[in-house]
Amino acid sequence: MPKGGIEKFKAEREKLNQLVMKYAGREIKRFYSIDAQVYQDGALPAKTKELLGLVASLVLRCDDCISYHIIQCHENSVSDEELEEALSIAVVVGGSITIPHLRRALQSWDELRKTESLGS
Amino acid sequence: MPKGGIEKFKAEREKLNQLVMKYAGREIKRFYSIDAQVYQDGALPAKTKELLGLVASLVLRCDDCISYHIIQCHENSVSDEELEEALSIAVVVGGSITIPHLRRALQSWDELRKTESLGS
């Protein structure tokens, strides 16, 4: 993701989700609702759940899903070390075919970490 | 897909298919031929077959294949409701990892529906 990539990603995602809602019937709407619920704090903290979502997205190799969970991990105060360890598991489970997605995941993470230091 | 995306997609696809034919041996050519045949009217109408191709493409998460079948569904007079129900099945079978592709599928569909109303 190029500089400013995360803000563009969020805006595009928001716009297209509204388009989905224009066409969505009851089942897709309910699925969106479940999809939001499973990442809420529970027996497992939201932070752990975002790492679970990230690893699932990386082994399934979906860049948009990875970007989304990278942002959520950042908002849930995941550290560099925690992120790296979760990504290591994903790369070992999923193999070298995940590496292009690992690159882009860390590119997004690096952008978020830099923006953060600018804000301080 | 941005505005005008579908025309660009068709042109690019056509150009690259010609490049494939430049290199293709007998088996790839025969495979292309079978690939065209299975979507023809038969015991199942072409319209149903395009929905089958669309759902297969969505659960396998291939944007180009989705765009192609979205166009074919439109040409076979699939209604908004029929499309939405087929997409619901794909999203439930394939999970949230398909949602970014669902978004882009509906973006293409929305573009086709708008072009259509302009044409009337």
Place this chain on the structure above:
Amino acid sequence: MPKGGIEKFKAEREKLNQLVMKYAGREIKRFYSIDAQVYQDGALPAKTKELLGLVASLVLRCDDCISYHIIQCHENSVSDEELEEALSIAVVVGGSITIPHLRRALQSWDELRKTESLGS
């Protein structure tokens, strides 16, 4: 699936679904509910939806899912020709890697068709 395989499959599936419900929280229960809803009659008939579920299951290569939809297709009076055409699309989209699943799909279908003639 060996002779009598379909009855055993149904019984095992039922037993394990009860086990899932023993552990399931609200989201998994809601997901099961959506999963049942998307195959109901609507703008598209249930028969077409079962074919969509079958093709999705074949390209994703899940034998249990294939067996389930083969049974549903049979109950929705899909003909041999309609089934074969849907399976052809799945095999062409998904490639030779789907062929072992195609074999088992037709084994289940053949068992259902034979049971049917015994019943007449």
Place this chain on the structure above:
Amino acid sequence: MPKGGIEKFKAEREKLNQLVMKYAGREIKRFYSIDAQVYQDGALPAKTKELLGLVASLVLRCDDCISYHIIQCHENSVSDEELEEALSIAVVVGGSITIPHLRRALQSWDELRKTESLGS
């Protein structure tokens, strides 16, 4: 997995891993070593890492990998609620195609939980 299934699974896995080592060259041996390392305690606890491995295995739909991580989760004192929440995320990300594997995951878990109460 039928009763006693977990012990059989462990024995078969051990025997075949020895067969792998009979043929393995340096790279496969090193890969096995990395595969063991990434689940060790670090910035993230081993328990969280086993949940990450489980979710990755469920969305990729590998029964052997799921059984292995279910056993590891049990040995790392994952609770029923924590397991269920992790599995919910996997099912939502991966879709209904993961449900047959969810069933078998909970069958293994249920066996482990019962063995445990026998041991007390």
Place this chain on the structure above:
Amino acid sequence: MPKGGIEKFKAEREKLNQLVMKYAGREIKRFYSIDAQVYQDGALPAKTKELLGLVASLVLRCDDCISYHIIQCHENSVSDEELEEALSIAVVVGGSITIPHLRRALQSWDELRKTESLGS
């Protein structure tokens, strides 16, 4: 695969392929024909092509396809070292999720190698 597994596998595969032909229309028949053609000697020798088929089958994690290509590799005089190197690539590309299939691939290979020494 247990002892005698390979002979059973071949017989079952043959029986089910006949069942496929009972239902198959023109496209599935043509697909079977292409599937046989692509592994014939050409610019690349059949031996290399079987290794390509094996690696494709391992990363896509299809046990039946792996067994088939393991047999073909054996018939094309692939050596232990060549097989191991091809499998290493598949494991690195596909990750630890392929390891259960690697185990079974080597189990089949080991059975074939032992049968061979019995035959001498």
Place this chain on the structure above:
Amino acid sequence: MPKGGIEKFKAEREKLNQLVMKYAGREIKRFYSIDAQVYQDGALPAKTKELLGLVASLVLRCDDCISYHIIQCHENSVSDEELEEALSIAVVVGGSITIPHLRRALQSWDELRKTESLGS
């Protein structure tokens, strides 16, 4: 890949691999090392190994991985005919869902072949 696409791809890949190394722990570094080793000359020549990597990448449908192995195949003097035969196997195993990636693979190959004739 558009004209000049291969040079851009190489530069981007190099830059992001450096970013990976900034965050990578010991396991990811070791994985990168194994990933380089498995393609070295051994019982199988590097050329065959690159074809194995290409076919694995095509059936798993990863454009970056395909581009990388297409470049490596070109550097290892793979001929048009050898490439086409390897790609045919990948398309037959992986199905029509791989065709968009086949197109882009041949686009990269065609660019490399043209650059080559310019250089002579």
